[in-house]
Amino acid sequence: MVHEWFGATGGSENVFLSLREVLPDAKGFVLWRDRDARRGLDLEESWLARTPARRSKVLALPLMPLAWRTLTRQRFDVVISSSHAFAHTVKLRSSPEARYLSYIHSPARYLWSPDFDGRGSHGMLALPRALLRAADVRLSRHVDSYAANSREVQSRIQRFWGRDARIIHPPVDVDYFAAAPEAQRRQSRTYLLGVGRWIPYKRFDLMIDIADAAGFPLVIAGSGPEEDALRRRAAAVRVPVTFEVQPSRDRLRELYWGASCLLFPTHEDFGIIPVEAMACGTPVVGLRRGGVMETVHDGETGFLVDSDEPRRYAAALRHVDGLDRTQIQARASRFATSVFQEKVAVWVSDETS
Template sequence: MTLFESTARVPGLPLLSGRTVAMVHEWFGATGGSETVFLAIADLLPHAERLVLWADEGVDTGRLRLSQSWLSRTPLTRSKALALPAMPLVWRTLTSETYDVVISSSHAFAHTVKLGDPAETRHLSYIHSPARYVWSPDFDGRGSHPALRVPRRMLQKADIRLSRHVHAYAANSREVQGRIKRFWNRDAEVVNPPVDVDYFAAAPDPHRHQSRDYLLGVGRWIPYKKFDLIIEIADAAGLPLVIAGSGPEEERLRQLAAAAQVPVHFEVRPPRERLRQLYWGARALLFPAHEDFGIIPVEAQACGTPVLGLRRGGLLETVIDGETGLLVDSREPAPYAAALRRLGELSPQRIQQHARNFSSDHFADRMTRWIEWAIA
């Protein structure tokens, strides 16, 4: 039997109530999937210390009980790229305290934190991804410049050397599980992130009965999210488009939208309730990006909205092709536009049912099992 084969529900927490526990996370933004995961794990361990490199402006560190590192008092917090070389040192000087159990939430180098002798301290790490700009510059252009080739190799060696003490890894998806094996030669259990499917499913009646007459793109407006392709798909399909989010590509995307033959409406930083309304009103969520997991496609499916996306990465886990969405092997708009004609084959009820596999309760159960197994 594998770790997660049993369907019996794990009793509630607190877990490890008789041991000292530290929760560790990288920089803490006001919103983000990795922060959501960190807080969901912390909820399972209410007595744990919560340690972060720094918290962005607007984060209520008091309410969230976040203790920041000495890096938070330096100008390096204004540039993650400049702070990157200092992070391995920060993780080794984070605190003089030692703990029985340390759980890191890592998308850069948090998994290298060492807060006790490995013979006495269990170090567990939940991986959102091995640092993309270090290990996967084809995904993240920040590490792709030829001048960074040598520094990147040095960081790769340090990443492996400084994380040998980690006793157990969890990955947010099979995609990331594969990277952990490929880059670090370590095994990992898959524990998908929590998605608040109950909130998105429980829309008021007026939202549920919209005409679903537009396509929707949601996310951060950065190059690898492929919002330029999303505009091209809507244009090829002849359907209106709503783009929700924010990011540095806004001006370029508005220029592309102005040249499109279909209406393109921008929703900048929509509140959560408005985002739910947008999901319920969309004919489909367009998601042609290669993501590690992707919480947004699950939120859309919780609203009965199918996903039209790239047959890569996390969508292979979150979307059932031909049942809850349609996956395309292309970076060109025409195949997506053609696939849109098949959306009538999909059942909104089946789409919503599938989204429940990624609920917060499901995450809590799987995370609890993994922690109990890892400290045994």
Template sequence: MVSTTTGPTPQAGQRRLGALSGSSVALVHEWFGATGGSEQVFRNIAGLVPHAERFVLWKDRGVEEPGLRESWLARTPVRHSKALALPLMPMTWRTLTRQRFDVVISSSHAFAHTVKLGPPETTRYLSYVHAPARYLWSPAFDGRGSSPLLALPRRALQAVDVRFSRHVHSYAANSREVQGRIRHYWRRDAVVINPPVDVAFFSSAPAADRAQPRDYLLGVGRWIPYKKFDLIIAIAEAAGLPVVIAGSGPEEVDLRRLAERADVPVTIEVRPSRERLRQLYWGARALLFPVHEDFGIIPVEAQACGTPVIGISRGGLLETVVDGETGFLVDATDPRDFAALTARVGELHQDRIGANAARFSEAAFAAAFSGWVADVVG
């Protein structure tokens, strides 16, 4: 496994963001869950601007994240239903606080980019976009907004989304995929800054983890419909290999039923620790990722462990996986097409896979993010 310590250090990024030390800064994020990729990005941004005030709509129950200031929505019943809260989000971001700031940086995958905490003549607004809200703009990717009954409300919220974000001075997208959507939906340009991945942690596994036989397939993520864990199990059946499904989510009961009926052993791991997840990556023959993602941090974590990715040739995987070198990409939905590639992972070199993951390190993110902020604020 190659070293992931080369390149710019996080400390260098923090020094560059030191230009904000004399400015009042607000960092805003949507709702704050326990283990999501967007939350990981927000933590990294906060680490670069430690003096900033941090705002979220609400924290999910059981989340321990000190220093977050919740909006008034957190004191209402709608905090338990994102669908009911959605129409209220734009106005919530406009009534978040009476404080005014010199710089506002949003971490947005719904309406956080519409936040306004001072006039744009005196406040600089930067928005790091994980994706324009999928259920609003691209319901074909995410079924939560695909009902015909939601067509009119969706169009109304799209208009609000565009109108309430005209004050943003600069956008950054987490991938070329999202950059294209920002251009298409919002008619705005964006720089591409890939999310930070803790490749140093995942690559530096104990010797016992590295020595595992790599004898199963692996699926990792939130158990919701568009993540296609049912397809992952079907791929394992077609390949005749055991599969481990790691994560959590509302589809757990359905996944357990599929596991019981499967023709191959299916192991369900609920909310594995980071150490256990690293162990699972190192023991896997391949990570199965047959989903159209905006970027996808999980495939990079797997590659940091030398584990190849077998996924769909769309979205973020086109940027994170080198087809034929660090994994295999296929434009198909037939489990047999994916399963056929599991026999070819022996052609790939573990060191090359790990080296590819190093491109997405936290240090690389710190340098790119700091440069973007300096250009816009400076």
């Protein structure tokens, strides 16, 4: 099994760890692993880990396809990649008969969707982006089967690579978030909540405007480079905005249980955060785009808004108290880790038997 790079455990890393639990004896490979990555994992690094490129994904990007073609001389029957950049292009010369399966978090957004991910949008990057796109398609023709984490990503795989993919939603630890202490279950839900990395496309600026328009206090949990700008924006509105910087997992669960609603006005590939919130019985008010359309049932487990206008979200927020929180939790259970692993096991069996 291969994964791009292994950093401090986030969404794609958690998926990779869950994949490995399905086939615990599989060898694990990564381009490199960060020093703060979870210890005790048996992962072999590529030669890129011994170069300065490991410190800069921009420098490493053109070298990644070569690294995946020269990863190891060991022989394998099946190679499963967890890919959001070039891991799906892995091909081992030592294993000419191997079957290649790839779980796609998204085709590299800075290559294929620069309007969505600004890291690749600069005009001077047009030619390098075109060359890397061509390489991305050419070097992945050998993949025998793709799985996508959502309909959104399935559509991109078809559009960008001309390939079909089955959908296997990523694993969410719904049991952990649903099993809140009794004291948390009884607490009143008194604020709106935003969770995630504080970067522009996550739209925490819009969350602040929504809370202001609705007249509700807001809690923002996470961290990121937009913190100073968000604090300045929060200081200019009429409602209280509280920042929870890098909350622990236990603290995040407390925040979900104490929120009247999770705000999610962003276009995500899938979106694990809304499912975590729903596991706590917390409804979601989000943008009618991307993966949230597969997790939130409009009018039952939350509300979806086809707009960036804060007043539209504020209008939806007036109705969240009427939703059945037991039904919201039941919806979240469909995305449990056990469901993911069962579907992965069937996928691997179908493609290798």
